[in-house]
Amino acid sequence: MSNSTGATNTFVGQGTGYQNTSGRGNSFLGMRSGFTNTIGSANTFVGNVAGFNNTSGYSNVYLGAYAGFQNQTGFNNVVVGDSSGYNNMASNNVMIGSKTGYNNSVGTANAFIGNHAGYANTTGNYNVFVGSNAGYINSAGVANTYIGFQAGYSGSTASNNTFMGLNAGYGTTTGNNNSIVGSRAGLFTTSGSNNVFIGFEAGKTNTVGNGNVFLGTTSGSTTTTGSGNTAIGDGSLLANATGQRNTAIGQNAGASNTGSNNVFIGYGANPAPGAASVTNSVAIGAGAQVSQNNSIILGSGVNVGIGTSAPSTRLHVNTGVANTSGIRLQNLTSISPAIALNHTKFLTVDGSGNLILGSILGSINGSARKAASESLWERRGTFMVNTLGEAIIIGRDISKTSSDYNLFVSKGILTEKVKVAIKNTGEWSDKVFTKGYRLKSLTEVEQYISQSGHLPGIPSAGEVVKKGINLGEMDAQLLEKIEELTLYSIQLERANQQQESTIRRQGRALEVIKQKQTQLEQLLKEVLRKH
Numbered sequence: 001m002s003n004s005t006g007a008t009n010t011f012v013g014q015g016t017g018y019q020n021t022s023g024r025g026n027s028f029l030g031m032r033s034g035f036t037n038t039i040g041s042a043n044t045f046v047g048n049v050a051g052f053n054n055t056s057g058y059s060n061v062y063l064g065a066y067a068g069f070q071n072q073t074g075f076n077n078v079v080v081g082d083s084s085g086y087n088n089m090a091s092n093n094v095m096i097g098s099k100t101g102y103n104n105s106v107g108t109a110n111a112f113i114g115n116h117a118g119y120a121n122t123t124g125n126y127n128v129f130v131g132s133n134a135g136y137i138n139s140a141g142v143a144n145t146y147i148g149f150q151a152g153y154s155g156s157t158a159s160n161n162t163f164m165g166l167n168a169g170y171g172t173t174t175g176n177n178n179s180i181v182g183s184r185a186g187l188f189t190t191s192g193s194n195n196v197f198i199g200f201e202a203g204k205t206n207t208v209g210n211g212n213v214f215l216g217t218t219s220g221s222t223t224t225t226g227s228g229n230t231a232i233g234d235g236s237l238l239a240n241a242t243g244q245r246n247t248a249i250g251q252n253a254g255a256s257n258t259g260s261n262n263v264f265i266g267y268g269a270n271p272a273p274g275a276a277s278v279t280n281s282v283a284i285g286a287g288a289q290v291s292q293n294n295s296i297i298l299g300s301g302v303n304v305g306i307g308t309s310a311p312s313t314r315l316h317v318n319t320g321v322a323n324t325s326g327i328r329l330q331n332l333t334s335i336s337p338a339i340a341l342n343h344t345k346f347l348t349v350d351g352s353g354n355l356i357l358g359s360i361l362g363s364i365n366g367s368a369r370k371a372a373s374e375s376l377w378e379r380r381g382t383f384m385v386n387t388l389g390e391a392i393i394i395g396r397d398i399s400k401t402s403s404d405y406n407l408f409v410s411k412g413i414l415t416e417k418v419k420v421a422i423k424n425t426g427e428w429s430d431k432v433f434t435k436g437y438r439l440k441s442l443t444e445v446e447q448y449i450s451q452s453g454h455l456p457g458i459p460s461a462g463e464v465v466k467k468g469i470n471l472g473e474m475d476a477q478l479l480e481k482i483e484e485l486t487l488y489s490i491q492l493e494r495a496n497q498q499q500e501s502t503i504r505r506q507g508r509a510l511e512v513i514k515q516k517q518t519q520l521e522q523l524l525k526e527v528l529r530k531h
Contacts, residue, residue, distance in 0.1 A: 016045075030065075036072075057091075064098075070105075084112075097132075105141075116388075117146075119155075123203035137173075148183075154190075171207075182217075201235070205241075216251075226260075236264075239276070250286075266299075313354060400468075420472040427472065432487065439487050455481060 004021045011017035015032035025042045028034035033045040037054045045051035058075045062068035066083040078094045079085035083102055085095040088107045095101040100112040105467065112118035115132040115485040121164040126143045129135035134146040138155040151163040153170045155300060160176050161175035163169035174194045180186035185197040187204045188206040195212045202214040204221040207301045212229045214220035216223035218238060219231040228245040231237035234268035236248040241296065247263045248254030259277040263305065269283040270292035281291040283297030298304050305311030307318035319326035348358040378387050386392070395410030422428055431437055438457070440448075448456045457477055459469065 033062075100129075218256075219248075233267075264292075415480075418471070420475065422472055422476075428474045429478060429483055432480055432483035439484060442488065457481070 002393055006020050006023045008025045008029040009020065009023065010019060011031060012029045013031045015028065015035050016028040017022055017023070017026060017037055019036050019038055019415060020034070021038045023037050023040045023043075026034060026037065026040065027044045028037075028051070029046045030048050030050055030483060032052060033050040034043065034054055034302070035049065035052045036042065038056065038250060040054050040057045040060075042059045043051060043057065043062075043214045044060070044252065045054070045062045045068070046273050047063060047067055049069060050064060050067045051060065053072050054060065054068065055072045057071050057073050057077075060068060060075060060077045061079065062070065062071075062085070062461075063080040064082045064084055067081060068077060068079045068085045068088055068119075069083070070087045071077065071085070071089055071329065071449045074089050074091045076092045077088060078096070079088065079101070080096040081100055082098045084097060084100045085093065086099070086102045086103060086499065088095070088104045089102075090104065090106045092109045093101060093104065093107065094111040094113070095104070095118070097115045097117055099119055100114065101110065101118045102116070103119065104110065104125065107121050107127070109126045110121065110124065111116060111128045111130075111197045112121070112135070113130045113133055116136055117129040117131060118127065118135045118137045118138060119133070121135065123140045124138055124144070126144050127138065127141065128145040128147075129138070130147040131149050133150045133153055135144060135152045135155055136150065137143065138523045139151060139157065141155050141158045141161075143160045144152060144155065144158065146155070146161070146169070147164040148168050149166050150170055151156070151165060151168045152172060152374040153167070154173050155161070155169070156173050158172050158175050158413050161169060161172060161178045162180070163172070163178070163186070164181045165185055167181040167187055167368065168184070169178060169186045169189060170183060170184075171188045171190050172178065173183060175190045175405065175509070176187055178186065178193060178195045178197075180189070180195070180197040180203070182197065182199045182202050184204055185199060185202040186195065186206060187201070189195065189203065189206045190207045190208060192206050192213055194210050195206065196214070197204060197206070197212070197220070198215045199204070200217045201221045202216065202219045203212060203223060203368065203372060204218070206220070206223050208214065208225050209223055209229075209261055210227045212220060212222075212223060212227060213231070214229070214237070215232045215277055215338065216236055217234040219233060220229060220238075220240060221238045222239055222241050223229060223237065223243075224241050224329060224360050226240055226243045226246075227241060229237060229243065230241075230247045230251045231254065233253050233473070235252040235256060236250065237243075238252070240246060240254065240257050243262075244260040245259060246254060248257070248269075249264070250266045250269060253266060253269045254262065255268075255269050256276050257264065259271070260277045261280045262271075262278060263282040263284070265284045266288055267286040269285060269288045271278045271281075271283075271511065272289040275291040278290055279293045281290040281293055282296040284297070285302055287300035288297050290297040291298065303311035303314055303316060305318070307320060308316050311488060317326045346358050347355055347423050350356050355425070376390075378385050389406070391406045391408065393401070395407045398408045398410050401408055414451075432439075445465060452460070454460050455517070457480060482516045
């Protein structure tokens with residue numbers, strides 16, 4: 001032995017602490033354990049050649065045959081198990097189990113627990129491998145946590161992963177930032193990164209897919225290269241292999257989907273049979289199915305309520321504000337041109353606010369709606385024509401609806417221009433000026449007015465109240481009276497002219513008489529003067 005100043009050491013076994021010089025506080029138990037230790041202190045080596053090559057390493061615990069065999073300067077290691085940490089020369093590692101961390105050389109701050117756990121690790125740091133063969137092939141990966149039999153088995157340079165469960169993340173080699181929890185979850189993931197798989201066989205076949213979140217038994221279990229998918233619920237996105245950016249929430253939601261950019265929410269919400277590859281579609285509700293791209297389906301035979309907790313129809317909108325629908329069509333307003341003009345049906349609401357199909361054919365017996373089997377209106381050039389020739393009522397409380405008319409309006413009509421069509425010249429009053437027209441004398445008119453109280457040919461007030469007036473006929477009748485007044489005026493003008501002519505003649509005759517009278521008066525004066 002070479003011990004010179006070393007003190008408080010315990011060496012038990014052939015060749016134990018053989019080269020120790022100044023090492024202190026060491027306990028070596030087993031043949032040649034701590035054989036080359038010189039100045040290393042506070043070490044505990046138990047087992048055949050345990051810590052054999054340790055020279056200056058301190059505060060190490062090596063327990064088991066060949067445990068920490070190659071360590072020279074490493075410190076603060078706890079190594080328990082046959083050949084555990086065999087090639088370790090680093091520090092702050094915990095290795096428990098047969099051949100755990102066997103090839104670790106400079107990797108530090110690792111914790112390997114289980115048979116062959118972290119076996120191939122060489123430079124990887126800050127790893128935690130718990131379970132037989134957990135992280136077996138990891139060499140340079142850092143900050144990984146693998147818990148479970150063969151969890152993260154194939155990891156070589158993969159880093160920042162968390163795998164928990166039997167074979168969880170088994171095939172991951174270079175994938176980073178994955179969180180995989182569940183037996184066989186993420187089993188075949190190789191380089192896929194930023195994934196979260198939780199549940200038995202969740203994301204099982206994923207290889208290079210990135211950014212997936214699968215939560216639930218077998219959720220996303222057939223996804224291989226698909227990325228950006230979110231599946232929550234047992235069997236959700238079950239058949240998705242290469243689909244991208246799908247979201248499925250609920251048991252078996254999106255289970256048959258193979259397309260991309262879809263949303264399935266609710267138990268069994270899926271593409272319809274034969275439409276597994278739909279894209280950019282949404283199915284919400286238990287059993288909801290969508291069959292075409294760019295579509296949104298709400299439920300399967302359910303009512304949808306907006307602003308109400310008890311919808312009574314397929315779409316029930318409650319705005320909370322009286323006389324408002326809560327529905328806005330931004331690009332279809334009151335100034336938009338009509339497209340379909342030859343139709344008799346329209347949408348309206350009933351007394352309960354239900355949207356119903358109405359018909360401008362009116363009603364039968366005040367309640368039942370007529371079926372609009374053919375168009376009531378048709379466009380003829382710039383005109384709208386009522387094809388059935390039926391009457392139209394505008395307003396209320398119209399009690400008189402004669403079959404002789406087609407339009408009835410209450411409260412009146414305000415218009416800048418009214419034109420009344422006349423079918424023939426016989427309906428107008430030019431007959432007054434024709435030869436043979438008998439113009440009543442004013443004496444006859446006076447007698448008629450005295451007896452009837454209105455002009456001849458003009459309806460009485462009672463008749464107007466009872467039957468109304470026809471604008472064309474009334475205008476013709478009034479014009480007839482105007483024309484008759486014109487004739488009366490002409491007659492009076494003629495009589496007046498005759499009277500004026502007579503007066504002029506009589507005036508001239510009177511002037512002659514006056515002149516002759518003057519002459520006679522002068523002659524008489526001459527005669528009287530002579531006598």
